[in-house]
Amino acid sequence: MTETSGSAVSVRGLKKVFGKVEAVKGIDFEVAPGEVFGFLGPNGAGKTTTISMLCTLARPSGGTALVAGHDVVRERDEVRRNIGLVFQDPTLDGYLTAEQNLRFHAELYGLPRALVGERIRQVMEMVALWDRKDGKVMTFSGGMKRRLEIARGLLHSPRVLFLDEPTVGLDPQTRSAIWGYINKLRRTEDITIFMTTHYMDEAEYCDRIAIIDHGEIVVIDSPEALKASVGKDRVQIQTGDDEAAIGALRERFGVEAAVHEGQVTFAVPSGEQFVPRLFAELGVPIKSVSVSRPSLDDVFMSYTGTTIRDAESDAGGANQWMRAMARR
Numbered sequence: 001m002t003e004t005s006g007s008a009v010s011v012r013g014l015k016k017v018f019g020k021v022e023a024v025k026g027i028d029f030e031v032a033p034g035e036v037f038g039f040l041g042p043n044g045a046g047k048t049t050t051i052s053m054l055c056t057l058a059r060p061s062g063g064t065a066l067v068a069g070h071d072v073v074r075e076r077d078e079v080r081r082n083i084g085l086v087f088q089d090p091t092l093d094g095y096l097t098a099e100q101n102l103r104f105h106a107e108l109y110g111l112p113r114a115l116v117g118e119r120i121r122q123v124m125e126m127v128a129l130w131d132r133k134d135g136k137v138m139t140f141s142g143g144m145k146r147r148l149e150i151a152r153g154l155l156h157s158p159r160v161l162f163l164d165e166p167t168v169g170l171d172p173q174t175r176s177a178i179w180g181y182i183n184k185l186r187r188t189e190d191i192t193i194f195m196t197t198h199y200m201d202e203a204e205y206c207d208r209i210a211i212i213d214h215g216e217i218v219v220i221d222s223p224e225a226l227k228a229s230v231g232k233d234r235v236q237i238q239t240g241d242d243e244a245a246i247g248a249l250r251e252r253f254g255v256e257a258a259v260h261e262g263q264v265t266f267a268v269p270s271g272e273q274f275v276p277r278l279f280a281e282l283g284v285p286i287k288s289v290s291v292s293r294p295s296l297d298d299v300f301m302s303y304t305g306t307t308i309r310d311a312e313s314d315a316g317g318a319n320q321w322m323r324a325m326a327r328r
């Protein structure tokens with residue numbers, strides 16, 4: 001029996017408890033067909049636990065989730081047939097060639113024999129591995145393995161592809177290549193992509209992102225809308241006397257600033273309008289000034305009160321100017 005909500009993924013009150021740890025605290029969200037939807041959050045936020053429940057690898061403690069119109073608890077097999085998975089830990093067989101790995105997967109999924117060869121070629125070409133099809137996987141680099149995992153995840157033409165931290169541990173060049181393939185994928189295949197990441201720059205590629213922190217969704221929207229919602233620009237100035245500049249900013253403008261990356265840094269609603277006043281009224285010589293629009297870092301800070309890096313390292317202390325920004 002199938003309930004069709006029209007969404008590729010539909011989640012209501014989804015919850016997962018491990019003993020005393022509430023890893024996912026009753027979350028709600030919808031992913032539209034064809035969307036690239038990202039879960040952005042620090043380590044331990046509950047991203048992998050959520051994706052595991054959606055992929056039927058972990059049983060929810062409460063709530064419901066439909067994937068491709070099927071219930072993840074009551075219709076596990078239907079869900080599994082309709083999804084592709086690329087998880088953090090590689091599950092390829094290093095002793096087999098790239099092509100043999102895919103053939104094995106095709107058999108597991110019962111793909112019609114007559115179609116397998118052509119489909120394998122298609123997905124391997126998509127991730128630029130066709131010329132390495134006869135190479136043993138143990139001889140592949142980390143990036144090649146990840147690309148092969150993506151090809152394998154696509155082999156049975158899933159409706160939803162789940163990618164758990166698809167570029168974690170890869171060098172920047174390989175990360176950008178992987179994103180090239182994901183972007184190609186969204187153009188060529190009729191597919192919805194659900195991914196997790198703790199990289200801000202990757203979240204930018206998503207149509208919409210959900211920021212997750214401590215098992216809760218803090219906000220969901222497009223990266224653009226989220227950045228606009230922060231509503232403040234970042235201003236950085238180099239001065240002859242940082243202490244005096246910070247004091248003057250507080251006294252004359254009511255703005256909290258801190259030294260960040262060697263520059264006096266603060267946030268104001270409209271950087272362009274503020275800068276002329278700054279030169280006229282600060283009373284401390286300014287050597288240079290730069291104004292930047294909010295980034296997803298600022299968004300994360302604004303909604304959670306911490307930076308994603310601080311949340312991960314729990315180092316605290318740093319980035320006081322961002323904390324000031326969060327006081328909206």
Ligand SMILES: Nc1ncnc2c1ncn2[C@@H]1O[C@H](COP(=O)(O)OP(=O)(O)OP(=O)(O)O)[C@@H](O)[C@H]1O
Pocket residue numbers: 018021022023041042043044045046047048049050198
């Ligand atoms: N099998 C488990 N048993 C007990 N606690 C768990 C288990 N799996 C996850 N947790 C806990 O649930 C919370 C969420 O973990 P989860 O792996 O979902 O986070 P994450 O956002 O995916 O982080 P990462 O990026 O490090 O994978 C953490 O506190 C984690 O320690």
